[in-house]
Amino acid sequence: DTEVTQTPKHLVMGMTNKxxxxxxxxxxxxxxxxxxxxxKKPPELMFVYSYEKLSINESVPSRFSPECPNSSxxxxxxxxxxxxxxxLYLCASSQGAFWDEQFFGPGTRLTVL
Amino acid sequence: GQQVMQIPQYQHVQExxxxxxxxxxxxxxxxxxxxxxxxxxxxxxLIQLVKSGEVKKQKRLTFQFGEAKKNSSLHIxxxxxxxxxxxxxxxxxxxxxxxxxTFGGGTRVLVKP
Numbered sequence: 001d002t003e004v005t006q007t008p009k010h011l012v013m014g015m016t017n018k019x020x021x022x023x024x025x026x027x028x029x030x031x032x033x034x035x036x037x038x039x040k041k042p043p044e045l046m047f048v049y050s051y052e053k054l055s056i057n058e059s060v061p062s063r064f065s066p067e068c069p070n071s072s073x074x075x076x077x078x079x080x081x082x083x084x085x086x087x088l089y090l091c092a093s094s095q096g097a098f099w100d101e102q103f104f105g106p107g108t109r110l111t112v113l
Numbered sequence: 114g115q116q117v118m119q120i121p122q123y124q125h126v127q128e129x130x131x132x133x134x135x136x137x138x139x140x141x142x143x144x145x146x147x148x149x150x151x152x153x154x155x156x157x158x159l160i161q162l163v164k165s166g167e168v169k170k171q172k173r174l175t176f177q178f179g180e181a182k183k184n185s186s187l188h189i190x191x192x193x194x195x196x197x198x199x200x201x202x203x204x205x206x207x208x209x210x211x212x213x214x215t216f217g218g219g220t221r222v223l224v225k226p
Contacts, residue, residue, distance in 0.1 A: 042201055042216035043156060056213060090155060098212040099144045099163075099205050104155040 004105035006091050012111045015081060021108045023074040023091030032074040033102065034066060035090040043090055043104075049074060050096070081112045117204045119217035126192045127225050134220035136185040136202035144205040145178055145185045146214065151198040159200075194224050 004025045013019050023032065031050050035043035048056035049068040057066075063085075065077040074091055088107045094100035118137045126132045136145065144163045148156040160169055162178035162185060169176045175188040185202055199221045203214040 040221070042219050044216075045213060048213065092156075098214060099161070101146070101158045101161065102148075102156075102214070104157070106155050 004091055004093055004103050006089075006105035006108050008108060009106065010109045010111075012113065013078065013081065014113050015083075017081075018077070018079045020078065021076040021089055021091075021110075023076075023105055024072055025093040025103070025105075026072055027093065027103065028071075029093035029103070030071060030096045031094045031098070031100070032068065033092040033094075034074070034076050035092065035104075037088045037090055037107070047076075048098075078110075081110075083112050086110055086112045117202060117215045117217040119202060119220055121220055122218060124220055124222045125225060126196075126222060128192055128194060130192055131188065131190045132192060132222070133186055133188045134200055134222075136187075136204070136217050138183045138204050140206065141182050142204040143182075143207050143212075145182075146203045146205070147176060147185075147187055148201045148203060148216075149198050150201065150219075154198075156201060189222075192222075192224055194226060197222060197224050 007022045033048050034046040036046055037043045045058050046060045047066040052068045063080050067075040088109050090107045091105040092102040094102045116139055120135050124132050146161045147159040149159055150156045160176050165182050166180045167178040173190045177186045199219040201219045202217045205214055
């Protein structure tokens with residue numbers, strides 16, 4: 001299984017809602033990532049988990065809260081988002097080190113109204 | 114801050130022709146990876162280069178890493194309609210705050226049949 005899955009595929013939420021994005025991989029990878037991608041822009045790193053511990057937080061606003069319940073799962077909890085947070089949220093995983101090939105999931109298309 | 118720049122931003126290619134996209138970093142990179150993202154899709158890993166001056170080939174794709182490990186190029190020969198998409202380079206940077214890949218802005222490739 002060389003796949004990273006993400007749910008939901010699409011999400012529409014209001015600025016007062018609380019929602020969560022989920023990511024799962026069963027490749028035994030020990031590093032997992034959240035990226036944000038705006039239209040016609042490159043993926044922008046948000047968080048990195050290494051061996052289930054948060055190793056990088058790219059100064060992301062606290063309305064985004066990551067969680068890594070175990071080595072296969074990665075969540076991104078969303079609260080009080082702004083319309084400018086609308087984007088494609090990509091999860092990725094890699095064997096362990098940052099120089100390893102990253103496998104991306106299909107993403108969650110988020111719209112904040 | 115440290116950046117990875119890609120040129121050109123857009124590349125319109127006649128089917129059958131060759132083209133090259135370039136990636137430049139302001140700092141020395143530990144490694145460089147290339148990804149392809151089809152329209153509506155997610156980034157897919159193509160290749161990684163680690164050594165100074167390294168050249169790797171994948172069928173019609175040739176990847177190079179510069180001698181100073183600050184630049185890279187992707188050359189595609191005999192472009193096909195299946196080559197449509199955005200090609201991103203991602204440079205590996207070793208930093209005290211955490212090692213990570215930094216994506217270039219991407220080259221969006223359109224193929225004219």
